[in-house]
Amino acid sequence: MEAFADFWATYSTLIFTVGIHALLALSLWLTLSCGLLSLANAAFMGIGAYTAALLTLHLHWPFPMVLAAGALAPAAVALVIGAPTLRLSGVYLAMATLAFGEVTRILVLNLEITGGPEGLNGIPLLTTWWHILLILAAAGYALARLRRSRMGRAFEAIREDEVAARMMGIDVEGHKLAAFTLGAVLAGLAGALNAHSTFFISPREYGFENAVDILTMTILGGISSLIGPVLGATILTLLPELLRFLHAYRLAVNGLILIGVVLFLPTGLWDSRRLRQLAGAWRTRREGKP
């Protein structure tokens, strides 16, 4: 038991981070499942984190309500900016969401209430391991149900071929806005949980680099299933810890992984179809069939 206590004292922050990153990767998975490459999810995370932290610090709201507000605030922003932004597609959408992220970061850096470049300090540590686990599990379950629902299928249809989806009578704009907004909800939740587990938040944590990190996790894991993003988040969060001996060159490994995945595993590490084929091949071999 004592060994476990030691282990927990050393690694609990890391385990929290894995959970929060997994939630972020799932939020991007949701947006990508509708074919939208958004670089705004880091900004949505920041909006959630700041909303939640400010409500706790100034209004002393109970934690569940803080979490709800942390999820709803970025969703409201996503609804407002989504309607005009989502008319753009492909690289233009990526650039617009990047610009939105920069504007958000610069605003947070300059506003009085957000504490400027120093950020917010002394946020009570209210997040516990079961909060993260519960929310992650609930998000995973909801997304798994969503995939098989009418809406999830519509997302997939839009991702595969927007014109064909429209011809089938799918409300393309409405579904895109829904995917974008729901992604913001998950990112905001991750932000609110993160703010209450690190004591301190600053604008630096929600910039372009973080948007790229979220993207890397999701692409590394693969977007063909929900396991991919979680796997990608876990690997990329734990890897830097294992590579401490590389010092400054540590991040280079992340870059090489990203390039390697794009070149050699375009569908990510966890590709359900490939795994099924592998399993099938293994089974036939074991049963001695040709």
Next chain:
Amino acid sequence: MLEQQLVNALTLGSVYALFSLGFTLVFGVLEVINLSHGAMFMAGSFAALTVVTRLKAPLAVGILAAMLVSGLLGLAIDALILKRLRARHAPHLIPMIATIGATTVLTSAAQGLFGVEVQRFPDELLPTREFIFGSVHVRALELAIVGIAFLLMTTLFLVLRHTRQGRALRAIAESPKAAALLGINVEGLFLATSFTAAALGGVAGLLIGLNFNSVTPLMGQPILHKGIAVVILGGMGDIRGALFGGLFLGFAEVLSKAYLSSQMGDAVAFGLLFLILLVRPAGLFGRVLERKA
């Protein structure tokens, strides 16, 4: 006061334009958002700094080193990564993600090789003369920066407009397939474009490094965001648009910093960019991808 700000704005704007020119050229010809262009900027600056401090070479050699090192890095990224993705007809977000990976590798390598601290060019190397026009002080360095930026940009314009290779490049920008059918060496020109664009990015990095006398491994990130803003302002893939967009951003930034607040300068730039994307996704001067290079 205003005149002095205008000089600063012209200096900054011409470097932004030079940087964005390479960025937009790659988009126009290869149809890739090359997010490693900021790393080329950083690499050029470090290459020149190393040549100048370690080998005691003159600044002119530093400029050549910046072009060569960045150009070769750009070439390597194209040959090793982008070429394979082209062969596979990967959707265009995939090469963009790959260039993010390349940026991480290069930034991390620079941090390992040179450390994270700000490095400076030795003072005795920088031109110290100042020209005084009425109330305006213009450093010789600023004149040189504007001069070099415009010299390189003019050369690129002339090459694109009047040489055989330039015409071939413009044909590729219209349609790589048709260009290949006409016997144009498309792959070769793709590599040449990557080299040229990266070399221009490297020189831009050196010029900014000299202007603020500060070189760091992370200097490529903010300029990349500005490059994106410029290219969207001017229309993606539009060469003239990059020139005007770069100058425009330089003026907008310097003037809003001077007359609004020091930090809000960037917010103005990106807020503007966001608005333009919503209203005119093809850029201020864009004619919806009618002509790309």
